[in-house]
Amino acid sequence: MSACLMAGALAITLSGNAFTLEWTHSVERESWRETWEVADRRLHLTEAAVKGSGAGMEPGEGGHFEDGWWVWAPDLPPVRELVLAASGLTPSAWQLCADGTCHELGAQPEAPLHVAPCDAS
Numbered sequence: 780m781s782a783c784l785m786a787g788a789l790a791i792t793l794s795g796n797a798f799t800l801e802w803t804h805s806v807e808r809e810s811w812r813e814t815w816e817v818a819d820r821r822l823h824l825t826e827a828a829v830k831g832s833g834a835g836m837e838p839g840e841g842g843h844f845e846d847g848w849w850v851w852a853p854d855l856p857p858v859r860e861l862v863l864a865a866s867g868l869t870p871s872a873w874q875l876c877a878d879g880t881c882h883e884l885g886a887q888p889e890a891p892l893h894v895a896p897c898d899a900s
Contacts, residue, residue: 782817783897821857860895
């Protein structure tokens with residue numbers, strides 16, 4: 780099953796339904812990664828991982844240490860979209876990766892980026 784995402788003005792076709800977002804935490808300067816799935820025109824967070832710990836970076840319930848990352852499965856309801864800050868002042872852009880291809884988002888100051896399943900129409 781394939782899915783489609785809109786990330787700002789960028790349309791991304793997924794061969795499956797999963798993608799990851801990775802970025803560097805603006806205060807702690809540690810890597811953060813989330814795995815998302817597209818289902819029923821919503822986004823569902825299936826896994827979160829953080830290298831290190833610090834302010835606002837504590838692993839969630841059931842977190843375990845795996846290959847240098849604290850990894851857990853958040854128990855959150857699906858969302859219609861993600862809104863990513865794009866100040867251009869953080870240590871890294873957002874990296875949206877799927878099917879072995881990554882897209883850099885929000886490296887330059889601009890309006891927040893919206894990531895959502897493509898409109899079915």
